[in-house]
Amino acid sequence: MSMMGTRVVRTEDHKLITVGGSYVDDLREPDLDGAVHAMFVRSPVAHARVTAIDSREAARAPGVVAVLTAADLDLDPPGGDHAEPWLAGDAVRYVGQPVALVLTERRYQLADAAELVDVDYDPLPAVIDLDDALAGTTLLFPGTDSNVAKTHGKPFDESAFDGCEVVVTRRIVNQRVAPAPLEVRGAACAWGADGRLTMWLSTQNPQLARDAIAGGLGLDPTAMRLIAPDVGGGFGAKIGADPDPVVLGWAARHVGRPVRWSETRSENLTAMTHGRGQQQTITIGGSRDGTVRAFGLDVVQDGGAYPRLGTTLLPGMTTLMATGTYRIPRVEAYSRSVLTTTTPTAAYRGAGRPEATAAIERAMDLFATEIGMDPAEVRRRNLIGPDEFPYQTPTGATYDTGEYAAALDRVLAAADYDGLRAEQTRRRAAGDPVVLGLGLASYVEITAGDAGGESGRMTVEPDGSVTAWTGSSPHGQGHATSFAMVLADQLGIPMERITVRHGDTDEVAKAVGTFGSRSLQLGGSAMRQAGDEVIEKARQLAAEAVEASVDDIELNTDDGAWQVRGAPSGAISWAQLAARAGDGALSADVWYSDAKPTFPFGAHLAVVEVDTGTGKVVLRRLIAVDDAGPVVNPLAFEGQRHGGLAQGAAQALLEEMTYDADGNPTTGTLADYEFISATELPDFELLDMATPTTLNPLGVKGIGEAATIGSTPAVQNAVVDALSHLGVRHVDMPAGPQRVWQAISDANRRV
Amino acid sequence: MIPATLSYRRASSVDEALGMLAEHGEDAKLLAGGHSLLPLMKLRLAAPEVVVDIGRIEELRYVRTEGDVVAIGAMTRHHDLHTDGVAGREVPLVAHVAGEVGDPQVRHRGTIGGSLAHGDPAADLPAAVLACDATLVARGPDGAREIPAAEFFAGLFTTALGPDEILTEIRVPRAADRGWGFEKFTRRRFDWSIVGVAVLGGSPTQPAVGLVNMGEAPIRATAVERALAAGATPAEAAEHAAEGTSPPDEPHASAGYRRHLATVLTARALERAAGGSPAGL
Amino acid sequence: MRVTIEVNGRRTEEEVEDRTLLVHHLRDTLGLTATNIGCDTTSCGACTVLVDGESVKSCTVLAAQADGAAVTTVEGLAEGETLHPVQQAFQDHHGLQCGFCTPGMIMAAVSLLEANPRPTREDVRTGLEGNLCRCTGYHNIVDAVVAASGQEVPR
Structure with missing residues (x-):
């Protein structure tokens, strides 16, 4: 019987729950013996000219091996108009930017020495507000005439709303958040006697990281080995490599010793990229019968100080997905990425798509309120129907498959939507100070949106066990279990006998890795393709072994044995076949290139209570359909959904990275940054639905980010819905108590 | 992060600790559970050359009744105070608030004496002992002295304790027959209070109201207490909760918002102390 | 200073800097790397261990404070092959x-x-x-x- 779709406990777990993972800071590899410890000295100011760095006193501190600055680096600087230096030389542009590197013999000497590095900063104006940044009064980069570093989509065409009976427009914020994986960034590296650099890095993409770091160091990628050991979460912020490890690799060569680095959490919150950070103007138009005719999304993306993915790529995902799940004839989407003196922005779970969904889902609610129709009904009237796929959106996406209305209806039924509405009405009528809010989100997102390929390699060992290598390097998702399930199902070999390896560029030279919910679709499909190739080789060998025609040979996946069709006696096992074939003959090494994006979708309903006395919001229920096609391992699948739901709720209610007007982070420690905890979340109510895609052999779509994308606007909409009877039409995220109380107070004043 | 270099001394008695303080003077800082001091030291916001660990002084770990008061040794940990039978019966407000400090791990290490001596206006226990009209006992080179809670909290991270003194005991009047209420307002459950209100209600005196994070030190809501004494209803009296306060003004919680919260939470805490069941989450 | 701690039932005695945090003592001195560090503000709990049977955040305890105590980390939880x-x-x-x-x-x-x-x-x-x-x-x-x-x- 196939194990696909069954709840399989993870093979990864035993180590993690008994002796703990091998994260970078845990490594005790012999190659790292004698390593020096590294700490970056980071800018405490948002924007300044660096006029002098005096490291003499620091250099004399106990245990100091070297204090290195931009003046010491002999690497080619990155190019471009907005080049981000390895270490800041002339100017700093955000609090947290690396200015110097301190190397010491022991870990405890780092902070002592780092605080002695004396940097003179000649302050320049901070640019925090996005309107100020757009105005360009202060330009971040000399020689440029604007802080706008990139645009996506086409400038807004107002005529799209001509003839609409109702038009609602609103400026809303999709705030800047910290990805905050529980393991901060870390690296360790050592140069070999052969001149090769080996680096262990907490990354989602060892091969991309290798290429980036080797490039920075002026090395051929083959002169570098990069290993992602266990990685303690990434959420998009560990895609590839930041500039920091380039400096570490260089420093190791400079001092001739291995180097180890692990940042602190307070460093992490300003020096690791942030996510989101959009100011959006949403405009929705339609008729009073509930038909939406036009939608406009005008985005100002906060890129932070230097263009990373948040500037260059992600707003393009936002504009691409602006249409949402609706049949809207006219959709206008445009984004300008503007640079500010803040931490650069990049991917965070969803990476551009949650921003699109939040915009359209808030707009649908605004429209519903304006025409006095229930938000569920407005959605239902505009959802793309199941017979309309593939569906070409006005913004250029082609949705593969979907059952949007079914997802919505399933959620409404499970939640007893009508009953909840009645309870809401009852409380309002009774003047209950604790009001109820219901928030809906219908969403579609794009996974494997990069449409790059992925590698898969496997070999049947002579003992009949399997070793497989995937290019998709995980950081908590459980690839080793899920991919083993894929192969076990295909080959009929028990998964206990299948080892899935990942993360070492010397084992897998070419790969893309894990981001954008691409792993099972692409990495899993690559595995499947490798399995197919091995099966075909095995079929030939089996035919020779049993002296039958290839066409008569079949794989009995129940027994993991090859046999003449319908004749199990005389079957030949994988082990026998592998032994017979000789070393490595039953192997395949594939590049899955037929990679196409897919479009998972779902519907979420959030139920909140709002204490109108204090503004406090409590999330009571979160009910979700997340349809990503067939499920390999429901345990892992549900885990991804749970985590996504939590992070979406966290953005809606709690989390925000904030700066004061001078560009100082005001949420720069984990005591200040409101990372969501167990007490702010309810048990999640998951509903099953599985609509396959035709675009990959497994029929699967990605699930890593989907739930985040739906839950964020669902929870936000619930907060606004709770207060709608007071005249509140919008509350920006995070809907913290002060903001909610302010919205209530403002509404009361208007009345 | 890690603390700056320090010299660790452990005292096994109050006398020994006093001797160490005398020896090291201003360079020394007392370490109880460490959950106020060590976080500051790790961020290098404090860098004492010597820490004198008084957390193991057994003679300072007790909860016992002495006539009209419950005497709590200063090194009594929050968890132990929260689960102590005598404290729960005789000074339930203080016992309850001890269970609201931080999270379980913090409560396993943190001590009531450490929390009070730290003088953080966002801490919950100071407002509770203030509402209870507790007396704090300090020992110094010249012996012991008693400090009324109302005189103990002097300002931001400042108390009436001298640098050569150790807080040894908290004497809380027994209040088994009095209602109480505690409202702690946070975004996440384990956060420091944005505002907190501790009420010790009923007879023999009028309700006493202590406010958390409504100024540079925990304070009594005296205007509320006066209004109650003059016959106002709890709801009316609570409207005065912000009078005379100077709460911190921060992005996520402005001074104005805190003043509003103080009135709402005071009304709820008063209601709870009177045995009602306040609305709210 | 010299710190004696019973860790997972085994007596350890080591000379450490006075300022050494218990979590670094466990990880770096004793090589027990399961216990992780996730923050620097006593917020995240990744470093939680038992000291004399009670949970504490080992990033906010000096090794010296745990002198004479019994510490249990996740490495000390299973009984041989039998998981806790x-x-x-x-x-x-x-x-x-x-x-x-x-x-x-x-x-x-x-x-x-x-x-x-x-x-x-x-x-x-x-x-x-x-x-x-x-x-x-x-x-x-x-x-x-x-x-x-x-x-x-x-x-």
């Missing part, structure tokens, strides 16, 4: 993903169950308020702790 019920439940209920918060989370759960052997789901959430997890959304962690207490987990 909390460990087993975390695996069975998928209470972990990246695993980084897990050792601290498990130790906090062990301490929680010691104090409250039959917690409600709400008790579990409150009892684990000092431990942050970015991956699981806590749902399966709550399942795991409830299951470890011998109670049925609704599905």
Whole structure:
């Protein structure tokens, strides 16, 4: 019987729950013996000219091996108009930017020495507000005439709303958040006697990281080995490599010793990229019968100080997905990425798509309120129907498959939507100070949106066990279990006998890795393709072994044995076949290139209570359909959904990275940054639905980010819905108590 | 992060600790559970050359009744105070608030004496002992002295304790027959209070109201207490909760918002102390 | 100073800098790297261990303060090949993903169950308020702790 779709406990777990993972800071590899410890000295100011760095006193501190600055680096600087230096030389542009590197013999000497590095900063104006940044009064980069570093989509065409009976427009914020994986960034590296650099890095993409770091160091990628050991979460912020490890690799060569680095959490919150950070103007138009005719999304993306993915790529995902799940004839989407003196922005779970969904889902609610129709009904009237796929959106996406209305209806039924509405009405009528809010989100997102390929390699060992290598390097998702399930199902070999390896560029030279919910679709499909190739080789060998025609040979996946069709006696096992074939003959090494994006979708309903006395919001229920096609391992699948739901709720209610007007982070420690905890979340109510895609052999779509994308606007909409009877039409995220109380107070004043 | 270099001394008695303080003077800082001091030291916001660990002084770990008061040794940990039978019966407000400090791990290490001596206006226990009209006992080179809670909290991270003194005991009047209420307002459950209100209600005196994070030190809501004494209803009296306060003004919680919260939470805490069941989450 | 601690039932005696935090003592001096460091503000709980049977955040305890105490880390939980019920439940209920918060989370759960052997789901959430997890959304962690207490987990 196939194990696909069954709840399989993870093979990864035993180590993690008994002796703990091998994260970078845990490594005790012999190659790292004698390593020096590294700490970056980071800018405490948002924007300044660096006029002098005096490291003499620091250099004399106990245990100091070297204090290195931009003046010491002999690497080619990155190019471009907005080049981000390895270490800041002339100017700093955000609090947290690396200015110097301190190397010491022991870990405890780092902070002592780092605080002695004396940097003179000649302050320049901070640019925090996005309107100020757009105005360009202060330009971040000399020689440029604007802080706008990139645009996506086409400038807004107002005529799209001509003839609409109702038009609602609103400026809303999709705030800047910290990805905050529980393991901060870390690296360790050592140069070999052969001149090769080996680096262990907490990354989602060892091969991309290798290429980036080797490039920075002026090395051929083959002169570098990069290993992602266990990685303690990434959420998009560990895609590839930041500039920091380039400096570490260089420093190791400079001092001739291995180097180890692990940042602190307070460093992490300003020096690791942030996510989101959009100011959006949403405009929705339609008729009073509930038909939406036009939608406009005008985005100002906060890129932070230097263009990373948040500037260059992600707003393009936002504009691409602006249409949402609706049949809207006219959709206008445009984004300008503007640079500010803040931490650069990049991917965070969803990476551009949650921003699109939040915009359209808030707009649908605004429209519903304006025409006095229930938000569920407005959605239902505009959802793309199941017979309309593939569906070409006005913004250029082609949705593969979907059952949007079914997802919505399933959620409404499970939640007893009508009953909840009645309870809401009852409380309002009774003047209950604790009001109820219901928030809906219908969403579609794009996974494997990069449409790059992925590698898969496997070999049947002579003992009949399997070793497989995937290019998709995980950081908590459980690839080793899920991919083993894929192969076990295909080959009929028990998964206990299948080892899935990942993360070492010397084992897998070419790969893309894990981001954008691409792993099972692409990495899993690559595995499947490798399995197919091995099966075909095995079929030939089996035919020779049993002296039958290839066409008569079949794989009995129940027994993991090859046999003449319908004749199990005389079957030949994988082990026998592998032994017979000789070393490595039953192997395949594939590049899955037929990679196409897919479009998972779902519907979420959030139920909140709002204490109108204090503004406090409590999330009571979160009910979700997340349809990503067939499920390999429901345990892992549900885990991804749970985590996504939590992070979406966290953005809606709690989390925000904030700066004061001078560009100082005001949420720069984990005591200040409101990372969501167990007490702010309810048990999640998951509903099953599985609509396959035709675009990959497994029929699967990605699930890593989907739930985040739906839950964020669902929870936000619930907060606004709770207060709608007071005249509140919008509350920006995070809907913290002060903001909610302010919205209530403002509404009361208007009345 | 890690603390700056320090010299660790452990005292096994109050006398020994006093001797160490005398020896090291201003360079020394007392370490109880460490959950106020060590976080500051790790961020290098404090860098004492010597820490004198008084957390193991057994003679300072007790909860016992002495006539009209419950005497709590200063090194009594929050968890132990929260689960102590005598404290729960005789000074339930203080016992309850001890269970609201931080999270379980913090409560396993943190001590009531450490929390009070730290003088953080966002801490919950100071407002509770203030509402209870507790007396704090300090020992110094010249012996012991008693400090009324109302005189103990002097300002931001400042108390009436001298640098050569150790807080040894908290004497809380027994209040088994009095209602109480505690409202702690946070975004996440384990956060420091944005505002907190501790009420010790009923007879023999009028309700006493202590406010958390409504100024540079925990304070009594005296205007509320006066209004109650003059016959106002709890709801009316609570409207005065912000009078005379100077709460911190921060992005996520402005001074104005805190003043509003103080009135709402005071009304709820008063209601709870009177045995009602306040609305709210 | 010289610090003597019984770690996972084994007596250790080491000379450390006075300022050494217990978590670094465990990780760097004693080589027990399961206990992780996730923050620098006593917020995340990744470093949770038991000191004399009670959960503490080992990033906020000097090794010197633990002198003479008994410390238990996740490495000391299983009895040979037999997992502790909390460990087993975390695996069975998928209470972990990246695993980084897990050792601290498990130790906090062990301490929680010691104090409250039959917690409600709400008790579990409150009892684990000092431990942050970015991956699981806590749902399966709550399942795991409830299951470890011998109670049925609704599905």
